[in-house]
Amino acid sequence: xxxxxxxxxxxxxxxxxxxxxxxxxxxxxxxxxxxxxxxxxxxxxxxxxxxxxxxxxxxxxxxxxxxxxxxxxxxxxxxxxxxxxxxxxxxxxxxxxxxxxxxxxxxxxxxxxxxxxxxxxxxxxxxxxxxxxxxxxxxxxxxxxxxxxxxxxxxxxxxxxxxxxxxxxxxxxxxxxxxxxxxxxxxxxxxxxxxxxxxxxxxxxxxxxxxxxxxxxxxxxxxxxxxxxxxxxxxxxxxxxxxxxxxxxxxxxxxxxxxxxxxxxxxxxxxxxxxxxxxxxxxxxxxxxxxxxxxxxxxxxxx
Amino acid sequence: xxxxxxxxxxxxxxxxxxxxxxxxxxxxxxxxxxxxxxxxxxxxxxxxxxxxxxxxxxxxxxxxxxxxxxxxxxxxxxxxxxxxxxxxxxxxxxxxxxxxxxxxxxxxxxxxxxxxxxxxxxxxxxxxxxxxxxxxxxxxxxxxxxxxxxxxxxxxxxxxxxxxxxxxxxxxxxxxxxxxxxxxxxxxxxxxxxxxxxxxxxxxxxxxxxxxxxxxxxxxxxxxxxxxxxxxxxxxxxxxxxxxxxxxxxxxxxxxxxxxxxxxxxxxxxxxxxxxxxxxxxxxxxxxxxxxxxxxxxxxxxxxx
Numbered sequence: 012x013x014x015x016x017x018x019x020x021x022x023x024x025x026x027x028x029x030x031x032x033x034x035x036x037x038x039x040x041x042x043x044x045x046x047x048x049x050x051x052x053x054x055x056x057x058x059x060x061x062x063x064x065x066x067x068x069x070x071x072x073x074x075x076x077x078x079x080x081x082x083x084x085x086x087x088x089x090x091x092x093x094x095x096x097x098x099x100x101x102x103x104x105x106x107x108x109x110x111x112x113x114x115x116x117x118x119x120x121x122x123x124x125x126x127x128x129x130x131x132x133x134x135x136x137x138x139x140x141x142x143x144x145x146x147x148x149x150x151x152x153x154x155x156x157x158x159x160x161x162x163x164x165x166x167x168x169x170x171x172x173x174x175x176x177x178x179x180x181x182x183x184x185x186x187x188x189x190x191x192x193x194x195x196x197x198x199x200x201x202x203x204x205x206x207x208x209x210x211x212x213x214x215x216x217x218x219x220x221x222x223x224x225x226x227x228x229x230x231x232x233x234x235x236x237x238x239x240x241x242x243x244x245x246x247x248x249x250x251x252x253x254x255x256x257x258x259x260x261x262x263x264x265x266x267x268x269x270x271x272x273x274x275x276x277x278x279x280x281x282x283x284x285x286x287x288x289x290x291x292x293x294x295x296x297x298x299x300x301x302x303x304x305x306x307x308x309x310x311x312x313x314x
Numbered sequence: 315x316x317x318x319x320x321x322x323x324x325x326x327x328x329x330x331x332x333x334x335x336x337x338x339x340x341x342x343x344x345x346x347x348x349x350x351x352x353x354x355x356x357x358x359x360x361x362x363x364x365x366x367x368x369x370x371x372x373x374x375x376x377x378x379x380x381x382x383x384x385x386x387x388x389x390x391x392x393x394x395x396x397x398x399x400x401x402x403x404x405x406x407x408x409x410x411x412x413x414x415x416x417x418x419x420x421x422x423x424x425x426x427x428x429x430x431x432x433x434x435x436x437x438x439x440x441x442x443x444x445x446x447x448x449x450x451x452x453x454x455x456x457x458x459x460x461x462x463x464x465x466x467x468x469x470x471x472x473x474x475x476x477x478x479x480x481x482x483x484x485x486x487x488x489x490x491x492x493x494x495x496x497x498x499x500x501x502x503x504x505x506x507x508x509x510x511x512x513x514x515x516x517x518x519x520x521x522x523x524x525x526x527x528x529x530x531x532x533x534x535x536x537x538x539x540x541x542x543x544x545x546x547x548x549x550x551x552x553x554x555x556x557x558x559x560x561x562x563x564x565x566x567x568x569x570x571x572x573x574x575x576x577x578x579x580x581x582x583x584x585x586x587x588x589x590x591x592x593x594x595x596x597x598x599x600x601x602x603x604x605x606x607x608x609x610x611x612x613x614x615x616x617x618x619x
Contacts, residue, residue: 153329155550160556160557161556161590161591164576165337165340165341165587165591168579168580169340169344169579169582170344249457249557249561252458253560253564254580265458268456268459268462269458271462272458272462272565275462275465275466276470282459282462286456286459286463289456289459290451290454290455290459291454293453293454294450294451297453297454298450
C-alpha cells in the first residue's frame with residue numbers, strides 16, 4: 012500500500028503529463044489499439060498496395076488500356092496477359108489497374124465533398140443550437156428518408172454523365188450521417204471548459220470552430236470518412252453498372268463488372284477479376300473503418 | 315399514439331410536395347426531351363403530342379396542372395407507353411417488386427438473425443469469427459457482382475435455375491438471394507451488436523444463475539431488447555431494397571417497378587419518373603413510420619413523441 016502523499020504525487024504527475032500531451036495521447040492510444048488489430052493492419056497494407064498499383068502501376072506496364080486487338084479477342088489469363096484480355100483484345104490487368112484509378116479517385120473525391128458539407132453543416136447546427144439546430148436537423152431527417160440514390164440516377168441521366176458531376180452528386184447524398192455525427196460531437200464539446208475559455212478570451216466563432224471544435228471531433232470524423240469511401244465506391248460502381256458512370260474508353264471497376272457480366276458465359280474471368288478487385292477494396296476499407304472505430308472508441312480505452 | 319401517427323402522416327404532405335417540386339423542375343430544366351429520339355415524327359405530330367401532354371403551356375402552368383392531378387391521386391399518362399397511365403404501370407409492376415423484396419427480406423432475416431445470435435452467444439470464439447467474417451464478405455460483395463456470379467454458377471453451369479424471367483418459384487430463388495445477401499450481412503452485424511449489449515446485462519446473468527439454457531435466455535429474455543437495432547435498420551433497409559431492385563431486376567429481367575423506373579429515366583418518360591419517385595418516397599416514409607411504431611411497442615422505455 013502506498014501512502015497518501017505518494018499517491019497524490021503520482022496522480023499529480025500523471026495529470027501534468029496528460030495536460031502536456033493530451034492531444035497526442037489520444038492519437039497514440041488509438042494508434043496502439045489499431046496496430047494490435049491484425050485484420051485492420053492487413054487491410055491498411057492491402058489498400059496501400061492497391062492504391063499504389065492503380066496510380067503508379069500503369070507506368071510500368073507494357074500494354075495500353077485502350078489499344079484493341081480484335082485479332083486476339085478474349086483470351087484467358089496467361090504469362091503474356093496476367094488476367095487475360097477482354098472481347099476487344101485489351102489487356103485486362105491494365106484495365107483493372109486503370110479502372111481502379113477511377114474507382115478510388117471517385118471514392119476519395121466524393122468522400123471529400125461529403126466530408127466538407129457534412130462537417131460544416133453539422134458544426135453550424137451543433138454550434139448555433141436552438142431553433143436553427145432543430146430546423147437543420149429536421150431537414151437532414153427528411154432527406155434521410157428519401158430514396159436519394161434515385162436522385163443521383165436522375166441527375167446522371169438528365170445532366171449528362173460528366174465526371175465532375177459524379178463526384179458532386181454522390182458527395183451531395185453521402186453527407187447526412189457525417190452531419191449528424193459531427194453535430195453530436197460539437198454539442199458535447201460546446202459545454203466543455205476549454206471552449207468556454209476560448210470564448211472568454213474573445214476568440215471569434217469561426218476560429219473556435221476551426222481551431223478547437225473540428226480538431227477535437229476528428230476521431231469520429233476519420234472513422235466515418237473511412238466507412239464512407241466504400242459506400243461511395245459502391246454507388247459509383249452501381250451507377251456504372253446501370254450505364255450511368257464513366258464512359259468508354261475510360262473504365263472503372265463498375266464498368267468492367269458490367270462488361271464482364273455481359274459476356275460471363277464464355278469469358279468468366281472478365282467478371283471475376285474486376286469483381287474481386289472491387290470486393291477486396293470494399294472489404295479492406297470496411298475492416299479498416301471497423302478497426303479505427305474500435306481504436307477511437309473511448310469505451311475501449313481500458314485495454 | 316393516434317396523434318403521433320396522424321402527425322407523422324401530416325408531415326408527409328410537405329415532404330412529398332418538396333420532392334414533387336424538386337423532381338419536376340430538375341427533370342424539366344435538364345437538356346433533352348422525351349420526343350427527341352423519334353426523329354421520324356413530323357413537326358405537326360410532335361406539336362400535337364406536346365399539346366396533348368400540355369407541354370406547350372408555360373412551365374409554371376404545367377407544374378400547377380401536375381399538382382392538381384396529384385391531389386386526385388392521378389399521376390398522369392405515361393409518355394413512352396401512350397395508352398397507359400402511370401397509375402396502371404405502377405399498380406402492375408409494384409406487386410412484383412414487392413414480392414421480390416419480401417423474399418429478400420425473409421432471407422435476410424432468417425440468415426442474419428441466426429448468424430448474429432450464434433455469434434453473440436460465444437463472442438471471440440470461432441462460432442463468432444466465422445459468421446462475423448461471412449457478414450463482412452456479404453457487405454463487401456456488391457449485388458451486381460453476386461447476381462451475375464450466381465447466374466453463372468447455378469443457372470449456366472449447373473442448370474438448377476433459369477437465367478432470367480419471373481414465372482414460377484424457381485425464378486424467385488436467385489434474385490431473392492442476390493438482393494437479400496447484403497441485408498443478411500447487415501442484419502447479422504446489427505443482431506450481434508444488439509445481443510452482445512443485452513447479454514452483458516444483469517438480468518441475463520440472473521437468468522443464467524437460475525440455470526436457464528441458452529435457448530431460453532435468447533428467446534425469452536434477450537431477443538426483444540437485442541433486436542431493437544435490427545428493427546430500426548428495417549426503415550433504411552427498405553430504401554436500400556428499392557435501390558437494389560434496380561440492379562436485380564435489370565440483371566434477371568424482372569418486370570418490376572425498379573426496371574420500369576430505370577427505363578423511364580433513360581427514356582425521359584417524365585411522368586413515369588415523377589410518379590415512381592413520389593411512390594417510392596411515400597413508401598419509404600410510411601415504412602419508417604411503421605418501424606417507429608413497432609420500436610415503441612417493443613421497447614416500453616421509448617415513448618411516442
